[in-house]
Amino acid sequence: MTAALRAEVLKIVTVRGQVIGAALATLALPLVSLLVATTGGVGSGDTVTSGAATGAIAGLLAFGVWAATLAAGEYAQQTIVVSLTAVPRRSVFYGAKVAAISGVAAVGAVISAMAAWLMVWAVLPAGAHDLGDPAALIGVVAAVAAVTVIGVAVGLMTRSPAASASILVAAVLFPNASGGLLGGLERWVVGASPGTVITQVVGGAQLADNRMFPGGAGAALLTMLMVATAVALAGAVTFFRRDG
């Protein structure tokens, strides 16, 4: 498994476009949060920490699309045959790919969150906002990891970079966009969606009560991770049945 994991990381770093994609995804959150902070978008009830997370959706989309296209690219670039000849055990291949891509994304998310916090802290008026708990930005890392796991699973299921990217974008945006249509399920669905989970974990002030997950931020985070695990398992089953 270690060898396969190393190979999957090498697959990322040996293609310049994929490295640039990861770098751009890492920049998405801090740049959008900086934009929000400099245009007065951080509310009076927000902390520096919650302000740093205002660009979270951009980061989630960027990392998710990057992961989905990377995974589906095995088929689009026809490299899957050599990949499965080198690592014929499907469980090892799948596990290594999920771990490598989500691992790289998680590292990017740590850098991203730290950069966002520092940038927002630097541009907000001194003393106007509490610092909040910077450690809560771990929610950003968890959400990015969850979304990239989903991206890899969807990429391997669809085998199409365009389709997997579209599905990923819809999965990130749909819960928030369709909240009103969900009736009594709104708090469960929207509350456990990655963007909302981040807002709850960092204590953002701009989240309506009907979008807060029952049981609080911890339960929302756990539910999000469980959903990502379920999608990863569904991806594994599809992959093993079709290509196993």
Added chain:
Amino acid sequence: MGEARADSRTAAAIVVEEATKVIDGVTVLDRVSFTAHPGRVTAFMGPNGAGKTTTLRVILGIDHLTSGRATIGGRPFSEHPRPMEIAGALLTPDAAHPRRTARGHLRVLAASNGLPGASVDDALDLAGIAGIADLPVGQMSLGMRQRLGLATALIGDPAVLILDEPHNGLDAGAIRWLRVILRTLADGGRTVLLSSHLMAEIEQFCDDVVVIDEGRVRMAGPLGHFVGGPSRSLEQRYFDMVEGP
């Protein structure tokens, strides 16, 4: 061009037994059985669509059988802990990411099987592409990509080589180089199974022939049993078999 490596691998035969594959109600392989032996070059012949590539994919575990069995060294390919040391394969020259360099492609494969870093340079030298190792694959000619495919197959110094149309895109010099290297590897105890339409080439250096048509093996055995006499060229026997006398 590099020379074939020292003989260090355990002999491993490819055994296909009663292999049947049905796709959407169409039988693409129908009880296919043959053995490719260590120390011999086995040519796998047949018209387009006969089932050659499917058989090779089945042996490598990329496709799966409806019934029957395909093994390398006595067990399915996927059950070998270090697969690239058991079998190296070239199924398509377009199996490397076009934006990855040849060296990067081989580094990935070496890492996936825990092979030493030196195996990358060895494979590049062996395939005669060390000079363009840092060129993106997408900028390589078909012949160069084919050589990279061969480097991919050879990087683990495997006991078995499985090559699908390895001559495609190769110039005359490269075809001769391939002949020499495959012969040398087989003489060193490796099992070589290759599909090809180049009958004159097959006649020059292959030991055994398997002919498949419409998913069925028409003939399998030593080349010497297949040809002989002034009017019994491999080409004539082949067309007699797949088109009728």
